[in-house]
Amino acid sequence: MATEVVMVDEIPFPPQITTTKPLNLLGHGLTDIEIHFLQIKFTAIGVYLDPEILSHLQQWKGKQGSSLAQDDDFFDALVSAPVEKFLRIVVIKEIKGSQYGVQLESAVRDRLAGADKYEEEEESALEKIVEFFQSKYFKKDSVIAYHFPATSPTAEIVFTSEGKEDSKIKVENANVVEMIKKWYLGGARGVSPTTTSSLANTLSAELSK
Template structure:
């Protein structure tokens, strides 16, 4: 269908409506990470959330709910993150940042979530350090792309980084606890770094649940 070729624009950054990994994943939500400083909105990243369409089979408890209600329901996002389907989070850099800074943010967010549920042991620390080291040497220029591809069985993540003039760099994360909390870092409802992405994802899934 020709409509599938129409890109979804997020602050002038194009996101394909579908990405095929081992199977087609649909774009369910988009947004930005940003901060307001002295009345100026500083945009850091554009985000696209891709999921298998079968994710709705695991969200039956929320059928018929409005997107605005789902956006306020952390239990709903817990169910989305826990659903045993493929997920892909595409992050496109808007404001350049050192990879080390991004890695520290990711490491801190995941570590705090693991510690809160008493799952931060030596194995998790080692896996997180490898992720942080992966970003350490990177420079996140505008239009660079970070992709988190989550596979459900067994629960693993592949992180890739692509920037102009360099080949793709990848790392695989096989610690299930770390992978779970990496999903929840972006899909964590009220604790996620991008409220606009959370709201968009809730609305996208509400439409699918209403179909």
């Protein structure tokens, strides 16, 4: 577990943040975005979890990080574990918020449709998130934070950009919240392979202690 600031592509991530309780940085990585057929580094990600997560992952004790990274059941257990989770996502490549909103919308919608959970309520919840990002401009070093409480199937999204007040939106549709978690924390099917392998290696080491 990190005790010092971790640098992800020159962006600092504190080893711990406190929401309702201290959460530890247990995974980090990058996402890419395709611009004019080139893959460009888009965001740096820090995944903060309540250390209590380990008690929900005991059946994977002794497994190597490389095998956990390919194990969908492991990441499903991580996503569904009733512990607090926090994603801190820092913008590397400046883009319009609407571009990110569209990315999120199609990823979440595809996952919902695949699980047969895409109904009017989900569509409307997703539209609100897309609208929230529509008016934002993602300058370099802007931060998108996702806070997933332990006890309720909701999410709070906070967007922070230099010189502007924080903007927030609460997502109360449990199916949409689950698929946002799976987009970022979904293992081999997640948006960031580097984050998946970082989480798998850290959790493998923590479980073997």
